[in-house]
Each structure stands twice: as structure tokens, then as C-alpha cells.
Amino acid sequence: MMKRLLAGVALACIGVTGTSMAQDNYPSRPIRIVVPFSPGGATDIMSRLLAEKLSGKLGQPVIVENKPGGGTMIASDYVSRAEPDGYTLLMAASSLGIAPSIYAKVNYDPIKDFAPISQVASVVHVLEVHPSVPAKNVGELIAYLKANPGKVSYGSVGTGSSTHLEAELFNSMAGVQMTHIPYKGSAPALNDLVAGRLQVMFDAWASSGPFVKDGKLRVLAVTTAQPSASVPDLPTVAASGLPGYSAMPWLGLVAPARTPQPVVDKIYSNLAQILQQPDVKAQFTGLGLDIIGSDPKTFAAFIRQDVSTWAKVARDSNIRLE
Numbered sequence: 001m002m003k004r005l006l007a008g009v010a011l012a013c014i015g016v017t018g019t020s021m022a023q024d025n026y027p028s029r030p031i032r033i034v035v036p037f038s039p040g041g042a043t044d045i046m047s048r049l050l051a052e053k054l055s056g057k058l059g060q061p062v063i064v065e066n067k068p069g070g071g072t073m074i075a076s077d078y079v080s081r082a083e084p085d086g087y088t089l090l091m092a093a094s095s096l097g098i099a100p101s102i103y104a105k106v107n108y109d110p111i112k113d114f115a116p117i118s119q120v121a122s123v124v125h126v127l128e129v130h131p132s133v134p135a136k137n138v139g140e141l142i143a144y145l146k147a148n149p150g151k152v153s154y155g156s157v158g159t160g161s162s163t164h165l166e167a168e169l170f171n172s173m174a175g176v177q178m179t180h181i182p183y184k185g186s187a188p189a190l191n192d193l194v195a196g197r198l199q200v201m202f203d204a205w206a207s208s209g210p211f212v213k214d215g216k217l218r219v220l221a222v223t224t225a226q227p228s229a230s231v232p233d234l235p236t237v238a239a240s241g242l243p244g245y246s247a248m249p250w251l252g253l254v255a256p257a258r259t260p261q262p263v264v265d266k267i268y269s270n271l272a273q274i275l276q277q278p279d280v281k282a283q284f285t286g287l288g289l290d291i292i293g294s295d296p297k298t299f300a301a302f303i304r305q306d307v308s309t310w311a312k313v314a315r316d317s318n319i320r321l322e
Contacts, residue, residue, distance in 0.1 A: 026086055026263050030061040033253070035091045036075035038068045042206055042287040043251055046121070047091045049283055050274060057270040071160065073099055073106060080108040084256040086263035089117070094162045094249045097307040101314040102160040104322050110307055115259045116299035118268050119252040120275070121289040124205040124230045125166065125223040127237055128212065130196050138221050139241030141200070145176035153179045154200040155189035160321050165310055166202040166223055166247040168317040174242055193217060204249075205231055206288030223247040229290045250306075251289070252299055264296055 082088035135141035156164035225246035
């Protein structure tokens with residue numbers, strides 16, 4: 001009995017030592033960052049930039065693998081089921097936390113099935129109007145909407161998208177009712193906004209900025225709680241007429257749940273250094289992204305709050321997709 005007990009203890013010690021050595025030697029082979037969007041977009045470009053920088057820091061190739069589709073759920077589900085060893089990561093988007101609130105079937109839990117590493121950046125979103133709308137700030141827009149109930153339409157990049165939920169949060173908090181017109185992407189929605197077939201839209205600054213600069217659209221505010229480093233001259237929605245409003249589309253690096261904390265911490269510490277590099281900051285600004293770089297614990301708390309916020313918006317607005 002004693003021999004068997006000692007043998008069991010010895011095997012347990014070998015297992016712990018082996019796990020510890022694997023963590024100490026991490027990484028010993030290539031790492032994949034799964035991106036839930038097609039190649040060429042801002043998230044893909046940003047991920048490839050970070051992959052190259054991380055490769056130099058960690059001494060192993062860091063490869064970007066695109067898995068678009070399913071409102072980012074295909075990539076998210078894939079990574080949630082990957083081996084929790086730090087070699088398969090996900091560049092998650094806001095939809096990670098939104099999806100369970102709007103889709104009837106989601107195969108992962110955004111809180112339980114992932115180990116947050118860092119909230120890398122926020123995607124700069126703005127509230128903009130067609131020039132025919134007589135509003136120069138958010139307060140004036142709210143007054144106009146209240147004076148014209150049901151007569152104003154807003155576009156989004158799709159039902160259940162962040163731009164849809166941002167507008168519904170605005171409707172709820174301002175006590176107004178705009179009519180939702182969903183599109184398959186930003187480009188067709190922007191075309192109709194510029195043409196005056198829509199009056200209002202929440203959208204990424206990266207795609208809307210050129211129209212604003214050409215005078216074809218009027219931008220009123222950024223959606224985040226704090227002013228954006230990318231467009232510092234713009235006020236926030238909260239400061240411009242709707243106190244308490246905050247919506248921050250985000251991108252962040254996560255691993256499968258149960259990834260060893262030392263591995264998570266090693267990735268985070270190297271990523272944090274990369275995000276402070278001047279060339280990285282400049283490229284993020286060019287992509288319409290504001291760097292955040294939060295630590296794992298802070299990011300985990302943010303995800304929990306974000307899931308709660310959008311669950312309420314989806315419930316109050318009766319947004320549900322099969």
C-alpha cells in the first residue's frame with residue numbers, strides 16, 4: 001500500500017513538474033491567432049501587425065488564421081474548444097459578448113469558455129447624420145427626434161450588430177424611436193446615408209471619416225465614454241447631450257479557458273510592451289483604433305459588464321435571431 005502511495009505521489013510530482021516545465025518553455029512551437037473576419041480589414045491588419053511583433057518577442061512564429069462567418073461565432077467556437085496551451089488564441093470582437101444575447105443557439109459562453117489576455121483596442125465609432133438633419137450636436141438631435149417621432153431612419157451593418165445595438169441603446173436612453181434599416185455591411189448603408197435615404201447612423205470612423213471630411217456627412221460625437229485619441233476634437237455622446245451613454249466596440253486577445261495563468265501573463269506582458277511602440281500607435285490610429293492594452297483581470301471584468309449591458313439592450317429591444 002505504501003509503495004503504491006509513494007508511486008502515485010511520484011507520478012503526480014512528475015506531472016506537475018512536466019506542466020511547469022512546459023509553461024517555463026512556452027512557446028516552443030508556432031502560435032496561431034484566429035481572426036473572425038476576412039483578410040484585409042482593420043482587425044486582420046492589426047492582428048498581423050501584432051503577430052509579427054509578438055513573434056520577435058517570443059522567438060516563435062505567430063501566424064494569423066482567418067475564420068470568418070457566423071457573426072464571428074465560427075472562430076469563437078473553434079477557439080473555445082482548442083487545447084488550452086497558449087498555442088491557439090482568438091482576436092475577439094465585441095460580438096463575442098453580444099452573440100449569446102441575440103442568437104438562439106451559441107455553442108460557447110463568453111465568460112466561462114475563454115481566458116482573457118488583453119483588451120487590445122477600441123474601434124472608434126461615431127454618431128453621424130445626413131446634412132439635411134438640422135442638428136449640430138447630440139442634444140439637438142434628440143430634440144429633433146422627439147419633434148419628429150417615427151419619421152427618422154437609421155442604418156446599421158446588420159441586425160444584432162454593434163451599430164444596431166448602439167442605436168437601440170441611444171433610442172432607449174434618449175426616449176426616442178428611430179426606425180432601423182439593416183444592411184449587409186457598412187458600405188451600402190453609408191451610400192444610402194450619403195444619398196439621404198437614411199438620416200442617422202452609428203458607424204466606424206475608419207469607414208465614415210472620408211465622407212465626413214468631404215462634407216457629405218456631419219459627425220456629432222464618438223460613442224465611447226472618453227474622447228478618442230484618433231479623433232480628439234470630437235465630443236462624446238454623453239458630453240454632447242446624452243449623459244451616461246457609452247458604447248465601445250472592442251478587439252481583444254483571448255485564449256481557451258484553463259490556459260495556464262503563467263502563459264496568459266507572458267503573452268500579456270509582451271503584448272503590453274508592443275502596444276507602447278510609437279510605430280504601433282501610429283498604425284492603430286490609421287486604422288481607426290484606440291489602444292487600450294488592459295491586463296487580464298481588468299479585461300475579464302469588462303467582458304462581464306459588456307455581456308450584461310448588451311443583454312439588456314437586446315432584451316428591451318426584442319432583438320433575437322435564429
